[in-house]
Amino acid sequence: GNSVTQMEGPVTLSEEAFLTINCTYTATGYPSLFWYVQYPGEGLQLLLKATKADDKGSNKGFEATYRKETTSFHLEKGSVQVSDSAVYFCALLSGNTGKLIFGQGTTLQVKP
Amino acid sequence: EAGVTQSPTHLIKTRGQQATLRCSPISGHTSVYWYQQALGLGLQFLLWYDEGEERNRGNFPPRFSGRQFPNYSSELNVNALELEDSALYLCASSRDRSYEQYFGPGTRLTVT
Numbered sequence: 737g738n739s740v741t742q743m744e745g746p747v748t749l750s751e752e753a754f755l756t757i758n759c760t761y762t763a764t765g766y767p768s769l770f771w772y773v774q775y776p777g778e779g780l781q782l783l784l785k786a787t788k789a790d791d792k793g794s795n796k797g798f799e800a801t802y803r804k805e806t807t808s809f810h811l812e813k814g815s816v817q818v819s820d821s822a823v824y825f826c827a828l829l830s831g832n833t834g835k836l837i838f839g840q841g842t843t844l845q846v847k848p
Numbered sequence: 849e850a851g852v853t854q855s856p857t858h859l860i861k862t863r864g865q866q867a868t869l870r871c872s873p874i875s876g877h878t879s880v881y882w883y884q885q886a887l888g889l890g891l892q893f894l895l896w897y898d899e900g901e902e903r904n905r906g907n908f909p910p911r912f913s914g915r916q917f918p919n920y921s922s923e924l925n926v927n928a929l930e931l932e933d934s935a936l937y938l939c940a941s942s943r944d945r946s947y948e949q950y951f952g953p954g955t956r957l958t959v960t
Contacts, residue, residue, distance in 0.1 A: 768947060772951070778953055778954075779852075779938055779951040779952050779953040779954045780891075780940075780951040781951070782949070782950060782951075825891065829947050832945070833896075833904050834879065834881060834893075834896035834898070834904050834945070834947065835896065835904055835906065836881075836883075836893060836940075836949060837893070838890060838891040839890075841891075
């Protein structure tokens with residue numbers, strides 16, 4: 737079945753460090769891929785998406801490229817801020833199911 | 849543009865009771881989705897409603913049910929509450945079947 741695997745957290749970085757959160761997926765066909773962010777006590781915010789191979793999603797300095805050959809959608813940011821501290825979820829949407837399948841989430845802690 | 853709204857913010861029930869959670873989608877969105885975020889279980893898809901019809905259902909027992917109203921708002925009902933139903937319930941909406949899902953802040957259900 738379809739699944740998403742994210743790197744274990746927490747990830748702890750100093751401000752202005754480079755961020756990579758790994759995400760790989762297993763799916764039939766050509767799923768759409770998403771990154772969501774959840775700040776403490778809040779719901780999920782859509783961060784970025786990609787709908788086909790080699791698409792690059794970007795938003796607020798975050799980027800992720802849909803790599804079909806490696807079934808990956810790694811999240812990157814060149815310079816993190818304390819305000820980026822949150823839980824990040826990678827997700828896929830397969831076919832006409834309406835169902836997002838989420839990874840387990842990766843907690844990011846950015847220290848000043 | 850107002851986002852997805854959910855009510856109540858918090859709900860405390862005792863085992864065996866029924867809970868009703870409400871969701872109002874973003875204006876212009878016709879699809880509503882429900883997810884459960886339980887500690888240790890991650891984000892699990894519950895239900896998808898589109899144009900008033902249930903389109904897909906996750907792996908949850910029948911005591912989890914819902915409906916979508918003509919104005920596209922939605923209710924999630926949980927009957928015969930069990931302790932393990934304690935979780936954050938997130939509602940999301942999307943325009944048509946675009947599947948770009950936008951989430952509300954959630955309802956925290958506690959079953960004692």
